[in-house]
Amino acid sequence: MKTTTLIVLTITLFSSCRNKTELGKQIETTESVKIKQGVKLYVLDGGSILANKLEIFSQDTTYTGQTKQMADAYYVIAHPKGNLIWDAGLPENLVGQQPYTDPSGAFTVSRKDSLKNQLASIGFKISDFKYIALSHLHFDHVGHANNFKNATWLVQENEYNFIANDSIKVKNEDIYNSIKELTNIKKLNGDFDVFGDGTVIIKTMPGHTIGHQVLYVEAGFDNPILLTGDLYHFEENRKNKGVPSFNHNVEQTLKSMTSFEAFAKEKNAEVIIQHSQKDFNRLQNLLKK
Ligand SMILES: [Zn+2]
Numbered sequence: 001m002k003t004t005t006l007i008v009l010t011i012t013l014f015s016s017c018r019n020k021t022e023l024g025k026q027i028e029t030t031e032s033v034k035i036k037q038g039v040k041l042y043v044l045d046g047g048s049i050l051a052n053k054l055e056i057f058s059q060d061t062t063y064t065g066q067t068k069q070m071a072d073a074y075y076v077i078a079h080p081k082g083n084l085i086w087d088a089g090l091p092e093n094l095v096g097q098q099p100y101t102d103p104s105g106a107f108t109v110s111r112k113d114s115l116k117n118q119l120a121s122i123g124f125k126i127s128d129f130k131y132i133a134l135s136h137l138h139f140d141h142v143g144h145a146n147n148f149k150n151a152t153w154l155v156q157e158n159e160y161n162f163i164a165n166d167s168i169k170v171k172n173e174d175i176y177n178s179i180k181e182l183t184n185i186k187k188l189n190g191d192f193d194v195f196g197d198g199t200v201i202i203k204t205m206p207g208h209t210i211g212h213q214v215l216y217v218e219a220g221f222d223n224p225i226l227l228t229g230d231l232y233h234f235e236e237n238r239k240n241k242g243v244p245s246f247n248h249n250v251e252q253t254l255k256s257m258t259s260f261e262a263f264a265k266e267k268n269a270e271v272i273i274q275h276s277q278k279d280f281n282r283l284q285n286l287l288k289k
Pocket residue numbers: 138140141230275
């Protein structure tokens with residue numbers, strides 16, 4: 001996405017978010033897991049993406065001529081030791097505007113509501129967050145990140161260095177500008193247990209970008225939740241281990257897919273593909289139970 005998107009005026013109105021939900025009511029019985037009662041997960045709508053050229057999500061011609069409507073979710077994880085926001089949706093200046101198509105024609109994007117309204121709809125304020133973590137630094141995951149300048153940004157060191165590199169910074173100006181106000185930075189080199197109790201773990205899964213990561217959350221539900229970031233974009237990608245043409249490293253992506261699946265199996269986790277509209281709806285339903 002280029003600067004044209006960012007020229008669109010910011011309008012923060014519209015109704016409160018419909019896509020809110022929470023998880024975490026199950027009663028745990030043993031002392032060691034009691035804290036999990038207090039962990040809650042919410043899913044919010046960071047916008048919608050129409051992939052006009054689905055073939056870019058493959059190394060070959062598998063999807064030539066196809067299009068796909070994708071979700072762009074972000075998540076709130078409330079923990080007794082603080083709150084974490086995972087990913088940051090599309091730019092807020094899309095709110096109230098007509099859908100925007102990027103100059104290459106690959107994507108048409110839109111966003112219905114602002115961060116502030118969406119957080120208010122689940123009883124949160126921007127200042128309530130101790131941590132922000134982004135699965136990776138692409139335009140559809142960094143949209144409202146700058147709002148969290150008082151939070152600590154949990155980022156893989158190589159991902160940070162990549163975007164902060166002077167030449168890259170210029171090349172990817174929009175993305176750099178979306179995160180430049182995050183100055184409380186904790187650079188990670190691998191997995192990170194955010195609250196030290198095993199309930200919320202950032203897992204390093206490089207390949208889509210150099211420091212791409214996914215999130216494991218135990219929110220007192222039957223199965224833990226595993227949020228994919230952009231390791232997969234839709235169901236077929238997961239089934240066929242399809243690697244998009246724009247990934248940083250194909251081999252690394254495939255390796256991450258293998259360790260992701262092994263981890264998901266080990267934990268008996270519910271895998272949620274963040275861009276899947278189906279999974280967005282499925283998670284909402286799951287969290288309502
Ligand atoms: Zn994405």
